[in-house]
Amino acid sequence: MSEGAGTGGTRRFAVIGHKGRMGHAIATAIEEAGHEFCVGVDLGGDPEPLLGQCEVAVDFSAPDGLAANLKAAKAAGIPILIGTTGLEQEHFAMIAEAGKAIPVLQTGNTSLGVTLLAHLVREAAARLGPEWDIEVLEMHHRMKVDAPSGTAKLLGEAAAEARGIELADNMESGRHGFTGERREGSIGFATLRGGTVAGEHSVIFAGPQERITLSHNAEDRAIFARGAVKGALWLLEQEPGRYRMEDVLGL
Numbered sequence: 001m002s003e004g005a006g007t008g009g010t011r012r013f014a015v016i017g018h019k020g021r022m023g024h025a026i027a028t029a030i031e032e033a034g035h036e037f038c039v040g041v042d043l044g045g046d047p048e049p050l051l052g053q054c055e056v057a058v059d060f061s062a063p064d065g066l067a068a069n070l071k072a073a074k075a076a077g078i079p080i081l082i083g084t085t086g087l088e089q090e091h092f093a094m095i096a097e098a099g100k101a102i103p104v105l106q107t108g109n110t111s112l113g114v115t116l117l118a119h120l121v122r123e124a125a126a127r128l129g130p131e132w133d134i135e136v137l138e139m140h141h142r143m144k145v146d147a148p149s150g151t152a153k154l155l156g157e158a159a160a161e162a163r164g165i166e167l168a169d170n171m172e173s174g175r176h177g178f179t180g181e182r183r184e185g186s187i188g189f190a191t192l193r194g195g196t197v198a199g200e201h202s203v204i205f206a207g208p209q210e211r212i213t214l215s216h217n218a219e220d221r222a223i224f225a226r227g228a229v230k231g232a233l234w235l236l237e238q239e240p241g242r243y244r245m246e247d248v249l250g251l
């Protein structure tokens with residue numbers, strides 16, 4: 001156990017991005033679950049000495065801090081849950097590397113509802129043939145800086161995996177102008193931004209003369225925070241590896 005281990009079942013959490021919208025929601029969820037907010041990590045601060053005081057870290061900040069945060073978690077020998085979105089290929093490579101040394105859970109959405117939705121999308125995509133077009137629609141608050149959302153990409157990945165295709169090669173987003181006909185097998189993405197929407201996602205399977213829509217609506221970001229605390233507690237019991245929220249629910 002790390003130097004800063006808590007007692008009596010109380011676990012000590014480091015929160016990276018603690019001054020943000022999610023940081024505040026996570027602080028509340030940690031307290032509600034009877035655990036301890038150990039340290040908050042800010043932009044520009046050195047995470048290494050801070051994470052060494054805690055048992056587990058949750059990161060809801062920005063992609064440019066990821067390398068330093070993974071390095072700090074490895075140095076401290078503690079698990080880390082990454083909820084930050086807008087990640088690129090280079091970040092996923094770093095996450096895979098860190099997973100060789102510590103337990104790492106990365107997900108675009110920590111809510112239990114979206115985790116189940118991803119499972120249902122996987123099932124539907126596997127059973128419906130390529131004549132069923134897949135479109136992912138999302139809406140978020142006006143402050144969100146990345147698009148498509150991490151959740152939209154997670155849902156698109158679930159569908160692509162189930163169909164045995166690479167999402168990167170089959171993604172169609174930001175259609176505009178004379179686009180030509182839809183390419184069979186592609187996965188489309190549409191992004192809406194406005195107001196205070198916590199997060200809405202739909203995956204539409206559009207077949208010949210019929211359509212299936214699987215949706216999730218987040219009413220409050222507390223659902224992401226509670227899921228993050230549940231995921232982090234689960235991660236404390238795991239061996240080093242690269243995990244996702246579906247593992248937490250045993251799906």
Ligand SMILES: NC(=O)C1=CN([C@@H]2O[C@H](COP(=O)(O)OP(=O)(O)OC[C@H]3O[C@@H](n4cnc5c(N)ncnc54)[C@H](OP(=O)(O)O)[C@@H]3O)[C@@H](O)[C@H]2O)C=CC1
Nearest residue numbers: 017019020021022042043061062065083085108109110224
């Ligand atoms: N996986 C999930 O379930 C969810 C993921 N998210 C994702 O979490 C992230 C944060 O969202 P949200 O809280 O709404 O955003 P905010 O902008 O409200 O908060 C982000 C916070 O992180 C800080 N920050 C930025 N860079 C770093 C860094 N390198 N190290 C430490 N702190 C840093 C920011 O500081 P400053 O303001 O000074 O820049 C800010 O306080 C986003 O990527 C979002 O998409 C959100 C909800 C759910």
Ligand SMILES: O=C(O)C1=N[C@H](C(=O)O)C[C@H](O)C1
Nearest residue numbers: 085108109144149150151199
């Ligand atoms: O930035 C947000 O707010 C959210 N981000 C995540 C995403 O990009 O999917 C999860 C959630 O939908 C809220």
